Amino acid sequence: MKITDLLSKETIILELEAKTKIEVLDELIDKLYSAGNIKDKEEFKKAIWRREELSTTGVGDGVAVPHAMSATVAKPSLAFGYSKEGIDFDSMDGQPAHIFFMIAGAESANNEHLDTVSKLSIILLNEEFREKVTKVKSKEELLSLIDEEDKKNSLEEENIEIEEKKSDKLILAVTACPTGIAHTYMAADSLRNKAKEIGVKVKVETNGSTGVKNRLTNEEIEAAEAIIVAADRQVEMERFEGKKVIIVPVSQAIKDPEGLLNSGLNGEGQIYQHKGGNKVASSAKHERTGFYKHLMSGVSNMLPFVVGGGILIAISFMFGIKAFDPKDPSFNSFAKLLMDIGGGSAFTLMVPVLAGFIGLSIADKPGFAPAMVGGFIAANNGAGFLGGLIAGFLGGYVVVFLKKLFSRLPESLEGIKPVLLYPLFGIFITGAIMLFLIVDPVKSMNLALQHWLSGMGATNRIILGIILGGMMAVDMGGPINKAAFTFGIAMIDAGNYAPHAAIMAGGMVPPLGIAIATTIFKNKFTRNERDAGKTCYVMGASFITEGAIPFAAADPARVIPSIIVGSAIAGGLTMLFNIGLPAPHGGLFVIPIVKGNPWFYILAILIGSLVTAFMLGALKKPVRE
Amino acid sequence: MEKTVVIKNEKGIHIRPAGEFVKTAGRFKSQVQIDFKGKKVNGKSVMILMSLGLKEGNEITIITDGEDAEEALKALVELVESGFGE
Numbered sequence: 252m253k254i255t256d257l258l259s260k261e262t263i264i265l266e267l268e269a270k271t272k273i274e275v276l277d278e279l280i281d282k283l284y285s286a287g288n289i290k291d292k293e294e295f296k297k298a299i300w301r302r303e304e305l306s307t308t309g310v311g312d313g314v315a316v317p318h319a320m321s322a323t324v325a326k327p328s329l330a331f332g333y334s335k336e337g338i339d340f341d342s343m344d345g346q347p348a349h350i351f352f353m354i355a356g357a358e359s360a361n362n363e364h365l366d367t368v369s370k371l372s373i374i375l376l377n378e379e380f381r382e383k384v385t386k387v388k389s390k391e392e393l394l395s396l397i398d399e400e401d402k403k404n405s406l407e408e409e410n411i412e413i414e415e416k417k418s419d420k421l422i423l424a425v426t427a428c429p430t431g432i433a434h435t436y437m438a439a440d441s442l443r444n445k446a447k448e449i450g451v452k453v454k455v456e457t458n459g460s461t462g463v464k465n466r467l468t469n470e471e472i473e474a475a476e477a478i479i480v481a482a483d484r485q486v487e488m489e490r491f492e493g494k495k496v497i498i499v500p501v502s503q504a505i506k507d508p509e510g511l512l513n514s515g516l517n518g519e520g521q522i523y524q525h526k527g528g529n530k531v532a533s534s535a536k537h538e539r540t541g542f543y544k545h546l547m548s549g550v551s552n553m554l555p556f557v558v559g560g561g562i563l564i565a566i567s568f569m570f571g572i573k574a575f576d577p578k579d580p581s582f583n584s585f586a587k588l589l590m591d592i593g594g595g596s597a598f599t600l601m602v603p604v605l606a607g608f609i610g611l612s613i614a615d616k617p618g619f620a621p622a623m624v625g626g627f628i629a630a631n632n633g634a635g636f637l638g639g640l641i642a643g644f645l646g647g648y649v650v651v652f653l654k655k656l657f658s659r660l661p662e663s664l665e666g667i668k669p670v671l672l673y674p675l676f677g678i679f680i681t682g683a684i685m686l687f688l689i690v691d692p693v694k695s696m697n698l699a700l701q702h703w704l705s706g707m708g709a710t711n712r713i714i715l716g717i718i719l720g721g722m723m724a725v726d727m728g729g730p731i732n733k734a735a736f737t738f739g740i741a742m743i744d745a746g747n748y749a750p751h752a753a754i755m756a757g758g759m760v761p762p763l764g765i766a767i768a769t770t771i772f773k774n775k776f777t778r779n780e781r782d783a784g785k786t787c788y789v790m791g792a793s794f795i796t797e798g799a800i801p802f803a804a805a806d807p808a809r810v811i812p813s814i815i816v817g818s819a820i821a822g823g824l825t826m827l828f829n830i831g832l833p834a835p836h837g838g839l840f841v842i843p844i845v846k847g848n849p850w851f852y853i854l855a856i857l858i859g860s861l862v863t864a865f866m867l868g869a870l871k872k873p874v875r876e
Numbered sequence: 877m878e879k880t881v882v883i884k885n886e887k888g889i890h891i892r893p894a895g896e897f898v899k900t901a902g903r904f905k906s907q908v909q910i911d912f913k914g915k916k917v918n919g920k921s922v923m924i925l926m927s928l929g930l931k932e933g934n935e936i937t938i939i940t941d942g943e944d945a946e947e948a949l950k951a952l953v954e955l956v957e958s959g960f961g962e
Contacts, residue, residue: 305892306891306892306895306896307895308891310891310894310895310922310923310926311921311922311923312921312923314923316891318891343895343898343899343922365887365888365890365891366929368890368891368926369890369926369927369929372922372923372924372926372927373927373929375923376921376923376924376927
């Protein structure tokens, strides 16, 4: 905390009137009282004098730092006073005091106020600084003088700390979030910055949507003290055999990097045993539940197919709904090309890929093929997205079962398990179960769902839109957001485009609303926030909800309700305006291809964003800078 | 003469203990220095001591130099190890 966070113009006295110790303490206490920082003058005065009786706070060199903790302190704060003639404060060096800092600490602040005293001493030490203080002509000058000096010192402190280097131990980390766009890198940055601050050697590998960066080498793994795996989906674990690993959700690396790094240094974490598919080392409380992790592995690998294919399909629709059909008057060969690539190829692979990677997550390599085949069967038999989901888990757990079953076979047969046994039995069993038991019921369920959705009364559709929109803002990229998003994609696959329109609107509002807020209500955001707000315009336009996360993390009580309300409204309006979105992603760029009036869609998003912006503006307090 | 001691005070070295230290050090003619994490500072100035922000568990080396260096060191070490009477 900076000293100028506690000291304000209302509590600065550039020329004290007091001539004695009693008078100066009274004058400072009065100032704190009229600024509203303390509620009861008499109580606080007693506390101040109790401290003086212990030993004088006149520390010499013309400085005095009277201080007290009290329940009557409404706001921890500082008061400043300067006396040209000097006041006899009974100082330790026998000299009069000229510079006074009174510190008002809140009760049970675990002596935080003593840290403030320490900080003050650091800057008051400097004779040059004390000279400058006696020469200030205005309160603003004093504040900026203190700020400058404070900054100089905290930089020095940090440098000393870094030089001292906490430890020579090497900590490694891997970060991986489901979409691989934002959280992966935020977690990596968080760990790297904190490690630099506390002087720990660290290397972070990121598993993002564009692939693996900074891959950990075998030598590094060998030399590492511990490996932090901050992941919400599957990462390569086999290489960590025998090493201490700490497995946590990605968000923990963002919120508490220091805790994780320290745990690594202290040797917490379990030794990892790779038993092909059974992740034995798991700090049970912290690891994401298996179901979510498997699902996210599937979804994150499926996304590129969906996004690429979906947008190509949507562009094809721009030429005309049937433009891809040679028999239709609106036929356009380019449209057909787009549809063949996007719909016929990319989109068709969506469900098998989803299933395959879920299976891979559950049972490692052997699970991949059976699950993927199951997914393909689902796609070809009308079981769609939901069928693929089931196929993924089915394939994965069938293989897990097979592994247990065959574990009793002699060692010599070990080699043919992955090559022959698992594929053969895995694919057969999964495929058979899918065809006999799964596809028909799921197909019926899909049709029923579709009927229900298209038959939904207008009011119910709006409520659905409100709920979906709000879900996107609740955890901005987290499980609830992903659930809504995945639902939207499933609906697109089933031919119902309305839900996803509400979903994308709801996902664009948080960053857009915040961006607007930082632009209109400049005085309620810090410089950094206003800068970050500018990038939020781009994030919002690109449907990257995660842009809102830093703001939400810094001020959840105000930001989260604001974005949820805005997003819900946008979602509801989208349904009201009967907008349908055939593309799974793309933000601004896919608005031209929506079903219904794109201008109304933009209106819905704009209204939602403005609501968020004004709510934030109303809730936030002005920032003093 | 020098000796390394550990700060025992729960609240660390705030004004009162710093004042005590300086008062004690002031009784002697010798120069008194504190070495904390490689930084050597004057041990006879309250503000300097406070600015170190010493907390419980920190290690410091008290260095005394002069004709009464031995007594000075003894008195100061005793003071620190007694937790400054807190």
